[in-house]
Amino acid sequence: MFPSYVAQATQGLLPLLIAVVGGGGIVAGVVALLKLKPETTSMAVEQAQGAMETMQSLNEDLSKDRDYYRELAKERLTSLQACEEELRQARAMVRHFSKIQGFNGNDLED
C-alpha cells in the first residue's frame, strides 16, 4: 500500500479524477461524432477505396513488369551463355592454329 499520507491526500481526489477523465473521454467522443458528419466519413471511405483500387492496379502492373523483366533476363542470360561458349570455342581454335603455325597462343587471354 501507499504511505498513509498519500492515501489520505488522494482519497477524495481519485473519484474526481476518474469522473474528469471518464467524462472527458465521453465528451471528446461526442465532439468527434458531431464534428465528423456522415458525409465527411463517407467521402473519406470513398477516397480510401479509390486509393486501394489504384494500389491494386499498380500492384498488377508491377507484377506484369516483374514477369516481363524476369523473362527478358532469362533470354539475355541464355544468349550470354551462348556467346561465352562461342568465344571459348573461338579461343580454342586460335590456340590450335597458333600451335600449328608456331605462334605463341598463350599470350591470348583466357
Added chain:
Amino acid sequence: MAILRKTLRGQNAVENIFEVWLALAGILSGFVFFYEPAAIDGNALSRTIGYWPSLAWTVAYFASGVLLIYGLFRVSPRWEIFGLFLYGSAAVANGLAIINVFGTRGVATTALYLSLSAAAWVRAVWVWHVVLQLAEDHQNVP
C-alpha cells in the same frame, strides 16, 4: 465495387486486430456483468466510486466494444473514434481505481490500463486526422 468494399472491411479489421481485441474484451466484460450483475460488487472501481458509477463504467466498456466492432466492420470511422474515446475513458477509470485499492501492488496493472487508454486516445485522434485528410483529398480531386 462491392468486392472492393468487402475487401476494405476485412482488411480494415485485420489491420486493426488490436482494436478488434480491445472491442472483444469490452464486450466480454459487458456480458459478464449482464450474466452476473454481482460481478462488479467488489471490484476496484465499485470500491472507489460506488456501485452505480461502476455500472455506467461496465456499460461504457460494452458500448465501446460494440462501437469499435461496428466502426471497423462497417467502415464507419466516426463510430470507431467514439468507441476508442469511450474505451480510453473506461480503461483509465479502471486503472486509477486499481491503484487506489491495491496501491503499489497494482502499479503494473494500472500502467497497463493507462497505456491502453493512451493508445486508444492516440489512435482516435489519428483516425480523426486521417478521415479529415482523406475527405479533403476527395474534395480536391478534379
